[in-house]
Amino acid sequence: MAADIADDWMSLPAAQQPAWPDPDALREVLAFLRSSPPLVYAAECDQLRARLAAVARGEAFLLQAGDCAETFDGVSAEQIDNKLRTILQMAAVLTYAASVPVVKVGRMAGQYAKPRSSEVEIRDGVTLPSYRGDAVNGLAFDQAARVLDPHRLSRMYHASAVTLNLVRAFTTGGYADLRRVHAWNRDFVALSPAGERYESLARQIDSALAFMRSCGPLPREIETVEFYASHEALLLDYEAALTRVDSRSGYLYDVSAHMVWIGERTRQLDGAHVEFAARVRNPIGVKLGPTSTADDALALIDRLDPERQPGRLTFITRMGAGRIRDVLPAFVEKVTASGAQVVWACDPMHGNTYESESGYKTRQFNRILDEIRGFFEVHQYLGTHPGGIHVELTGDDVTECVGGAHEIADADLRQRYETACDPRLNRSQSLELAFMIAEMYGSSGRSTSAHSRGHCGQGR
Known part of the structure; x- marks a missing residue:
């Protein structure tokens, strides 16, 4: 069946595909991938779709975060630990400070290709x-x-498998236990303004857990965390080779990740990427940038979510801080009127990239924050749910985005500019952003219904 789905998309125009110089080597690699074990399981993809359905209904919040471009050299326990810890800290801030269950999805274990x-x-x-x-x-x-x-596709598979193995060990082996919220903050972040604020929140969590413990045994949900992997489904050779038929249901799943998304450059309705995504059962994301229209969004719903299933489709908007308030309302109004229940997520990174005076590609923290603020303002005005954020970050102390509480300046970028592609928030900036989003979420009036449903279950 994986070969069948490859035949479907191969007859359509496919943007951003490498012109592999060695067809024989490519066939050899794809044969290896088709015979390899799945990286994720169909039931896990279904579970994520159920969690995203709660986001679409306004009952939870999506935190999708990770590297702009993963590298093979970055597959180490330390780097994966730092990245995962940053996401867990952000989720703890959002869960506790905004009283909302958080669905945690990493841009991890597969984000090795870039348009x-x-x-x-x-x-x-x-x-x-x-x-x-x-x-x-x-x-x-x-x-x-x-x-x-093309042999690098095999390395991508192995690197993704190693990353997922470490993530699963961390998230189920006690590392993600809420009682360790202080241990996540023992390094340089503890000395930052965001780190100090996080320590205060961690003490509040400790007090809440102590109270719960006095009432009886703590629920097992605090010991582990649900964490899902996602990446852009850019290289269709790779994605199709890792597509399998689920023995339970007979549906096709892309078992390279729990969730895959289509980028701004590959979302053509008559293109191979949309055709591929339409045929797999995974939750699907689509980036909507300044060149898209509300009618494009409706057409994508018809192609990718014809049955209008909550949790199936996530629209990730990347409009830029200067356009979000003017452009987004028409999208949300038309999609809402169509009856589709999609997840609305804000990517505040890609629309706010520029070249600094020193020649580095960078992003201004305040512009990132302003796009998120505009995203919340639009949804608050329309009475719809600001479902989540999609950000590029690292767990390391890099200097790639200017601004933030540490006031990284243009002249500071050269100190630790380490990204393989686009600039990422460092850990301190990521935590700072999480606190600000929690405040926006609380003031938007969307957190009340989520809190009334409790936040110690699916969000963990």
Whole structure:
């Protein structure tokens, strides 16, 4: 069946696909992937769809976060630990401070490919193929590294498997226990303004747990956490090779991740990416940028969610701080009027990227925050649910986005600018953002119904 689905999309135009130079090597790699074990299971994808259905109904909040572009060198226990810890801290802030269950989805274990605006990159008169992510070629600017190599798809599979294995160990082996909220904050973040604020919140959580303990045994939900993996379904060779038929239901699932999304550059209605996504049962995300329209959103619903199932479709808007308040209302109004129950999530990163005076690609923290604020304002005005955020971050102390409580300046970017592609929030900025979102969520009036349903179950 995986081969059948490949035949479906291969007959359609597919944007952003590498021109692999060695067809025989590609066939060999795809045969390996088709015979490899699944990275996730269909039942887990179904569980995430149920959690996202709660978000679509206004009963929970989606936190989708992680690297812009994962690298093979970044597959280490320390880096995965730092990233996961940052997301867990953000979720703790949102759950407790905003009184809302949080569905946690990482941009992890598969985010190894990137779309590019140009096929080539030119430096000092030298022209080489653009870096398309570690799944395709290498980051170093030399001829050997930039060769498009299909064997990297096998490395992507193995790197994703290792990452998922570590994430599962961390989230089920006691690391994610809410009683460890202080232990998540023992490093440099504890010395930051956001870290100090987090410590205060952690003490409140401790007090709440002590009260619950005095009333009886603590629920097991506080010991583990539900955590899901997602990535952009960009390389259709890879995604189709990892598509399986679920023995329980007979449905097709892309078992490379629990959730996959279609990017701004590949959401053509007559294109291969939409056709592929329409045929798999996973929760699907679609990026909607400034070139999209509300009618595009309606057409995508018809293609990807014809049965109007809550939790199936997430629209991830990336409009930019200057446009979000003007453009988003028409999208939300038309989609709501259609009767579809989608998750609305805000990507405040991609629409606010610019080149600094020092020559670094960066993002201004205040612009990121302003786009999220505009997202909340639109939903509050329309009486709809601001379902979540989709952010690029790292658990390391990088200097890639300017601003924040530490006031990273343009001149500071060179200190630890480590991203393989786009600039990411560091851990302190991520925590700061979580507190601000919690305040927005509480003031939007959307948290009351969620709180009345309790927040110690599915959000954990």
